[in-house]
Amino acid sequence: MxxxxxxxxxxxxxxxxxxxxxxxxxxxxxxxxxxxxxxxxxxxxxxxxxxxxxxxxxxxxxxxxxxxxxxxxxxxxxxxxxxxxTIEGVGGAPNITVLGTDVSGGVLLQCECRGWWPVPDLQWLNSDGAELPAESCEDHKGFNVRLQLTAHKSNNNVYICRLKQGQIMMEKQIDITDHLPRYITAIAVPVILILLSALVGVAYFIRRDCPLEDKV
Known part of the structure; x- marks a missing residue:
């Protein structure tokens, strides 16, 4: 033609x-x-x-x-x-960032994926594969998606971020052990100081109540 x-x-x-x-x-x-x-x-x-x-x-x-x-x-x-x-964009693997800790002793985690379209399904899972409720989700025009979770101490402290789009599935995991608040260390220091102060006080009163005998 x-x-x-x-x-x-x-x-x-x-x-x-x-x-x-x-x-x-x-x-x-x-x-x-x-x-x-x-x-x-x-x-x-x-x-x-x-x-x-x-x-x-x-x-x-x-x-x-x-x-x-x-x-x-x-x-x-x-x-x-x-x-x-149909417009499709295949982006990178999910990335996990530790944002800090909160007053409950939890670790605030953020999972982010970039460059995907349509918007992929992003999930937080525990080490047994059970889905956890996400606390916030941000969608930046579909290409960048963020999902946050407050993770707490568990049997193995492992959490998984899973991305799914069609037949594609990617995962990233994190062990939060090193990011958990160290309350033991924070409490131990003032306790030791209190004990030392008490010992000094006891020694002072013993010495005051039991003066040394005068030398002949």
């Missing part, structure tokens, strides 16, 4: 047939294009002779995902086809 002399229109069906790309009279027509697509679309001009009217979309954005339609018209023939464009 020779498409050089045909009219080719690419539109967004899910946005009221917004004009994405328009080719007519052997050149691109840009006056009625949707502003968000200007300078981001093109046809494969060299392949129009073989009937290839595919659209090249550059600088792809999340908002580009949707239903597109290509319509081709000539003096004697016309046809159209719809295409669903």
């Amino acid at each position: 020779y498409a050089v002399n045909m009219e080719v229109k690419w539109t967004r069906q899910d946005q009221g047939d917004t004009l994405v790309h328009h080719y007519k009279n052997k050149q691109d027509q840009t006056d009625k294009l949707d502003p968000s697509y200007k300078n981001r679309t093109s046809l494969f001009i060299e392949e129009l002779q073989q009937g290839n009217t595919s659209l090249l979309l550059k600088k792809v954005q999340v908002s580009d995902g949707g239903q597109y339609r290509c319509r081709v018209d000539s003096d004697y023939w016309k046809d159209s086809i719809s295409v669903l464009l």
Whole structure:
């Protein structure tokens, strides 16, 4: 099919047939294009002779995902086809950060994943694989997701952050043993000081009540 002399229109069906790309009279027509697509679309001009009217979309954005339609018209023939464009982003493995401790003796953990679209399912689990309720979740336009948990001392102090998107699953775990508050050390110091003070006081009273005998 020779498409050089045909009219080719690419539109967004899910946005009221917004004009994405328009080719007519052997050149691109840009006056009625949707502003968000200007300078981001093109046809494969060299392949129009073989009937290839595919659209090249550059600088792809999340908002580009949707239903597109290509319509081709000539003096004697016309046809159209719809295409669903799905935008997916595969990011990195989850990363765990220790944010500190709270008054309850828990360790505040944050799990973060970057570069994923659609938004992945992020979970906190204990070492037995049981899901734990997350305390806060932040979604930064889908690409960066954070999930926080206050972890407490357990049988082995191991906690797991799990990421799932479709058939993909990634995990990262942390042992919070070294991050738990060390209350024993903090209490021991004042106790020792109190004991020393008491011993000094006892020695003072003993010496005062039992004076040394005068030498002959």
